[in-house]
Amino acid sequence: MCNALGIINFEDNSVDVTGLADYRPIPSLTFMGRYRLIDFVLSNMTNSGISNIQVYVKNKPRSVYEHLGTGRHYNINSKHGKLRIMHGEEPIQSPIYNTDINAFKSNIQFIEEANRPYVIIAPSYLVYTIDFNDVLNYHIGSKADVTVITKPTDLAKTSFIGCETLILDKDKHIVSAEANRGKYKNRNISLEAYVMKKELFLELIDLAQKTSSLFWLKDVLRDNIDRYNMNAYIHRGIVYPINSLAEYKRANLELTDFHVSKQLFDQDWPIMTRTSDTPPTHYGKTALVTKSSVANGCKIDGTIINSVIGRGVTVKEGAVVIDSILLPGVTVGSGIHLEQVIVDKNARVTEVRELKGTADKPVYVKRRDRI
Amino acid sequence: MRQNQMLGMILAGGRGTRLEDLTNKVAKPAVFFGGKYRIIDFPLSNCANSGVHVVGVLTQYESVLLNSYVAQDQKWGLDTKDSGVFVLPPREKSDGFGMYRGTADAITQNIDFIDQYNPEYVLILSGDHIYKMNYARMLQFHKDQSADVTIAVLEVPLKEASRFGIMNCDENDVIYEFEEKPKEPKSNLASMGIYIFSWKQLRKSLLQDLKDDKSDHDFGKNIIPDFLSTKKKLMAYRFKGYWKDVGTLDSLWESNMDLLDESNALDLMDPSWKIYTEDVAAPPHFVQEHGSVVRSIVNQGSVINGHVENSVLFTNVIIEEGAVVKDSVIMPNAVIGKNARIERVIIASDIEISENAVVGSADSEHIELIAKNR
Numbered sequence: 145m146c147n148a149l150g151i152i153n154f155e156d157n158s159v160d161v162t163g164l165a166d167y168r169p170i171p172s173l174t175f176m177g178r179y180r181l182i183d184f185v186l187s188n189m190t191n192s193g194i195s196n197i198q199v200y201v202k203n204k205p206r207s208v209y210e211h212l213g214t215g216r217h218y219n220i221n222s223k224h225g226k227l228r229i230m231h232g233e234e235p236i237q238s239p240i241y242n243t244d245i246n247a248f249k250s251n252i253q254f255i256e257e258a259n260r261p262y263v264i265i266a267p268s269y270l271v272y273t274i275d276f277n278d279v280l281n282y283h284i285g286s287k288a289d290v291t292v293i294t295k296p297t298d299l300a301k302t303s304f305i306g307c308e309t310l311i312l313d314k315d316k317h318i319v320s321a322e323a324n325r326g327k328y329k330n331r332n333i334s335l336e337a338y339v340m341k342k343e344l345f346l347e348l349i350d351l352a353q354k355t356s357s358l359f360w361l362k363d364v365l366r367d368n369i370d371r372y373n374m375n376a377y378i379h380r381g382i383v384y385p386i387n388s389l390a391e392y393k394r395a396n397l398e399l400t401d402f403h404v405s406k407q408l409f410d411q412d413w414p415i416m417t418r419t420s421d422t423p424p425t426h427y428g429k430t431a432l433v434t435k436s437s438v439a440n441g442c443k444i445d446g447t448i449i450n451s452v453i454g455r456g457v458t459v460k461e462g463a464v465v466i467d468s469i470l471l472p473g474v475t476v477g478s479g480i481h482l483e484q485v486i487v488d489k490n491a492r493v494t495e496v497r498e499l500k501g502t503a504d505k506p507v508y509v510k511r512r513d514r515i
Numbered sequence: 516m517r518q519n520q521m522l523g524m525i526l527a528g529g530r531g532t533r534l535e536d537l538t539n540k541v542a543k544p545a546v547f548f549g550g551k552y553r554i555i556d557f558p559l560s561n562c563a564n565s566g567v568h569v570v571g572v573l574t575q576y577e578s579v580l581l582n583s584y585v586a587q588d589q590k591w592g593l594d595t596k597d598s599g600v601f602v603l604p605p606r607e608k609s610d611g612f613g614m615y616r617g618t619a620d621a622i623t624q625n626i627d628f629i630d631q632y633n634p635e636y637v638l639i640l641s642g643d644h645i646y647k648m649n650y651a652r653m654l655q656f657h658k659d660q661s662a663d664v665t666i667a668v669l670e671v672p673l674k675e676a677s678r679f680g681i682m683n684c685d686e687n688d689v690i691y692e693f694e695e696k697p698k699e700p701k702s703n704l705a706s707m708g709i710y711i712f713s714w715k716q717l718r719k720s721l722l723q724d725l726k727d728d729k730s731d732h733d734f735g736k737n738i739i740p741d742f743l744s745t746k747k748k749l750m751a752y753r754f755k756g757y758w759k760d761v762g763t764l765d766s767l768w769e770s771n772m773d774l775l776d777e778s779n780a781l782d783l784m785d786p787s788w789k790i791y792t793e794d795v796a797a798p799p800h801f802v803q804e805h806g807s808v809v810r811s812i813v814n815q816g817s818v819i820n821g822h823v824e825n826s827v828l829f830t831n832v833i834i835e836e837g838a839v840v841k842d843s844v845i846m847p848n849a850v851i852g853k854n855a856r857i858e859r860v861i862i863a864s865d866i867e868i869s870e871n872a873v874v875g876s877a878d879s880e881h882i883e884l885i886a887k888n889r
Contacts, residue, residue, distance in 0.1 A: 423784055435802070437798070
């Protein structure tokens, strides 16, 4: 058992997954045609033995409530454990006030009441797997005030744009922090996942409020970098930031390669989700599929190359799908050619003959659209 | 306790000897089917979808896996306050330990369980048949006909009728005679082993049967004949649709192959009558660079880098590069090694087929089974 309160935080406005995010909050984004983003951080927490978890939602909470339910499918015990979905209770005068600090503040009594000495805070827009016990033990051993999970990357010129980068000294002590503008190749990316004592967390909420009502948790930490002892915990595994449509596409398509995805999907560290009781996928005589991942409940009779096929998708005979992502419930009619396209849930592509995007600018088809 | 209208009782004690090594360590109802399911998911899902909320499952042979499997009743949504799936293996009683001596005896020994719910009707099911059926409609028929027992029947080809228990009926589908595997069948209405009894009547008949030393304590051999001889009203309820008793390796294979036909009558894709099963945390399946799949069904977690044709792949199956799988059923966690050739084979769960192995052949008379020995 992990002696920490788990807090799943919401992302700030540097995360902008245009299109997909118009219909649901970031934690509810469909991933690999089967998961929602929040499944990763939540499974990390429950697999680590964290049994008391608070999920903070910025907006549009319906899909989050529906997906998480009591949390039983994430192994959260309905008697001893607790999964709470939190949102600000006070009216928000303007979207700029919709910060994580304000949401924590309006639920402060539930944080105070949680009978755990530590808090582990992590957002859901970063996809990776980690054992939080290792981080907590490292934190306790290091005697730091705050431990920040950090991913060293050599992709910072093109990826992790807008994420916070950390400058570390040789003892992995955090010296300064700034947003990644894509200027350098090698950067240490903050995964915005923090371990600290609960008292310090409460102190930081207070401090943030006193400084500026627009402050986010990461602002107050950056602002007080010299005041507290902050250390980086280096995470070596793969991490995908889902902070833009291009990153969403890159993550999904890279994971169609089993050699990549097996770094994320380990039978001993299961990523759990809500089941929808769909049958296995049916391939017809004319199916031609390669380098792709396919969720359950699909009917495949067409050609699929290097794509992610979501649950319950129909690809008719003569349809061609290349470098694309089809979200659950999509239908692609016969003779349709899709390349570099992201088709949102339950859309039907049966009339337009061809849609072609580019690697950087995939075409996005709206949810439930008919084209 | 609130009165329960119709209680379900599933007979799941049978071994299924003709399934050979597949049932060494599990009873037949727990055998895998259809890429994702176990056979007993079908009657249990039918119960859940028909509004039969309390189900007793009578287990006996190698019941450890089956007991733990069905006890997690949330799988079928049967976990509200008023519902549940209850595992009922034989138990020690004040007058000794009694195995279930027959299908009827299994119910007799659990009269106390049924009485707790005080049901008006009891639905008796078999745990080893593949079909989708709305038992609520059958109950309505039972009530409309004021029957004492209603038996679901399937029209089978007359030349195959001698393999089944046959119900001989008048023009109103009132059963006047029951013949077990008749040499010269008079009718083609085969019993599906699905009965709705009015509980008071059945209870009386079971207690009488218990006293009869010569009885086999079997529904077909004893209880139904007793209802006939005492002039009770027995009705045949005609079922139209897919139904299969997967008693042999060949028929298990065949019913898996039935699913490959896109317009198959079982239609697992129908969202209005889902079949529920264990929720396994596995990613989607992956078709890799050298992989190809035609006319097959594939479940989540599988990784295909060889050629798969006319086959059923369960959860977390691995088909390595160059392997060819044809007309076969590959159960969970099996690995087919590089360049292996598999044809007309059932591969049991957790089996590893080594590189370059050749198993089964296109013209074999029977389906080959690769499973762990006892």
